Amino acid sequence: MTxxxxxxxxxxxxxxxLGTSExxxxxxxxxxxxxxxTGDHQWIHVDPERAxxxxxxxxxxxxxxxxSLLPVLAKECYGVEGIAMALNYGSDKVRFPAPLPVGTAVRATAVLVSAEEVPGGVQAAVRFTITSEASAKPHCVAEAITRFYPVG
Structure with a gap:
């Protein structure tokens, strides 16, 4: 963790x-x-017998x-001190290259893609790659965009 x-x-x-999560x-x-x-009851997710x-x-x-696992995984990859708040600004380039079997353990690796000043703070884009030992391909790759605002 950085x-x-x-x-x-x-x-x-x-x-x-920046680091790799647990x-x-x-x-x-x-x-x-x-x-x-979410109301998404697609059987491939919720019906083990049929699946x-x-x-x-x-x-x-x-x-x-x-x-949606990104918040818990991200805090294990990196942190920034002296921040009053960090706001989720959005995501870019979200992909799901491989299905994730239920019961699988995953972790994320984070790379800082960009960081630039915005009024009152810094906007950072971090590419997260969520992987497991169950697949050679990642289960999710996404660039999470966060706006950080310093204390004071």
Missing amino acids: TFASLTDLTAAVGTE WHTVDQDRVNLFAEA RQTPFGGTIVHGYLTL
Whole structure:
């Protein structure tokens, strides 16, 4: 994990790898809760019996659930000190190259793609690559854009 003492230090680190998170297992309970929260009850995610008959051999995690893991994974990859708040500004280039089987442990690696001044703070784009030992391809690649505002 990389911890930056300031936004100036963050800005100077463009192009560098920031860190890799711990492993986090995505279980069927989490998938079912996500389905309830979003209304996405597609059977490939929530019906283990039916999903066993597919080429996947079981249920797979919603792509957007995989993407929504970024906050917990990101805080294990990097941090910035002296911040009053950090706001999610959006995401670019979101892709789900490989399905994620339910019950699989994933982790993310973060690379700082850009960091530039915006009124009152710094906007940073970090490319996260979410992987597992279950696939040679990543399960999600996305550039998360965050606006950081310093204390004071």
